Amino acid sequence: MGPFEYVRAEDAERAVAVVTADPRAAFLAGGTTQVDLMKDGVLAPSRLVDVTRLPLGGIVHGDGVVRVGALTTMEELAADPVVGARLGFVREALLAGASPQLRNMATIGGNLLQRARCRYFRDPSVAACNKRAPGSGCAAVAGPARMHAVLGTSPHCVALHASDVAVPLTAVDAVVHVLGVAGPRTVPLTDFYVPPGDTPHLENVLRRGELITAVEVPLLPEGARSHYLKVRDRASYEFALASAGVVLELDGETIVRARVALGGVGTIPWRSWDAEDVLTWASVDRAVFRDAAEAALAGARTLPGTEFKVELARRTLVRALETAAGVVS
Template identity: 55%
Template sequence: MRPISYSRAGDVAGAIATVASDPTSDFLAGGTTEVDLLRQNVMLPRRLVDINDLPLTQIEDRPDGGLYIGALARMSDVAEAPTVRERFPLIREALVLGASAQLRNMASMGGNMMQRTRCAYFRDAASPCNKREPGSGCSALDGFNRGHAVLGVSDHCIATHPSDVAVPLMALDARIHTEGPRGRRVYALDDFFPEPGDTPHLEHPVEHGELVVGIEVPGMPAARTSLYLKVRDRESYEFALASVAAVVPMTDGVIGDIRLALGGVATKPWRARRAERILRGAPAGREVFERAAFEELLPARATPLNAFKVELARRIMVRALETLTGTRSPS
């Protein structure tokens, strides 16, 4: 048995100081992932600092029509917030589809951003995994990798990023706010989730003792008409095989400043910039949708077991675009 000490933080500065002073310590929020990893001997902290009493649960309007979401706001509260339902339906849809009701009531938004991959080899302490033990190898490369990534992969890691809500946040250019020993920092979401490259164990740029305190979502009037589409093996709580978050403003049938992001197919929430460039300024229609989806998945690097994800991602991109533009043919 491994002894673990536990304490509750009363303020942000105290929580940061406690964790920063001890390299074997970690923050504990909802615990919906961390407790599992402790049981599986994947995470081995000797000290947990409970941050649930910290005043980080706000869901605030911003002057530009955006939102500031405290890191300890529960997923269920954010999903039901009137401003989220009205202005950012794609965020609500991703939250509802991302977890069971019980987990949504426990899990925090900041914890969701920091959650670890669901790769079975990462969670099996006996299997080589470069995320868990740098330089040990990647068991998924030649293992059972049906659910693994096809975009942003490397020879060192093909683990899929697990978050649903991070996908619409990526499409919306959200920013992560942190507090740490060096003060306050703000990260663009694209920078907060690096590709694995040859350092897959470095999943975020945050330092030890640096605490996620909030998520800023810029105002975007077009997001009132948006969606999050998710395909999974079963209708009940399950991780995405492929998903897409889409915001598609249009004027006289021409696509404006479109925002697209993919989930379930990449090592990070994947901004579909190739597709956006093709679609921006183009007349809405299936032909251009299919071309954009095809181009976005061209860099895909698949295995025999997960090659189906390439076509699946293309198809759900087209479906989302047709749904939002009203060009989908009845079937």
């Protein structure tokens, strides 16, 4: 880790101004991703602006929504009784991530911004990484790939987004509140992330120096059924090979509304509108669920080593839908 200046922010506006003015400055919150990448030599900010003492934590329950301060930890949000009762799949995703120790440090804002888990991105000895060094190439496209994306990829990058909780938050149409030098603004989470395209180093729509201040999460309707399923190589402290966050609103055996998002397979948390179209006004039926899974993965592009992910993601989505619907295997 290289030398850096440490600055403790006195207020959010000042923190934003400092980072906006200094292209080598970065915010520091829980640090569970930032510090690791600095230790590995992937990131080398010259100045860290610590925002952990700003009043950006806490959970506020409003009329049909939960407003979550960006500095709220994953464990705090998972323990909230309203989240457990009305956003069950969000709680499941939170508890499926990392370890209890990390969940007590990692913040919600930081989790949404965690960097790619691509081994090439995280190894500075690998020169070819367009995400780390724009224009250098993509080692994963030419080399061994397994923990990589099959949806939303480009010839320039196949790194996947690793957040668990971003998956159900995308499905439920959460909104991100940010503060910049021009003032506050809101961004729907479905518009927040940017697929790699020709610019893999641009991962989201945040402008230079903007700070996430809160995430607003709509509560699911009473009676809605949700589930988050994560498939991974080992039972704990592992990133998803495939995951699915689903919501079903039922009228008897008819699905009147469905929400579907996938993780572990997309360059961004992947909202599957096509799967939702298949499910809406269909009957609760395994064949329908399989059709939805086929639609969700229809645009998949694989590399040697990632072919298995397509069928794994299909089966993960089917199982998540079965669990949410109460279908007994």
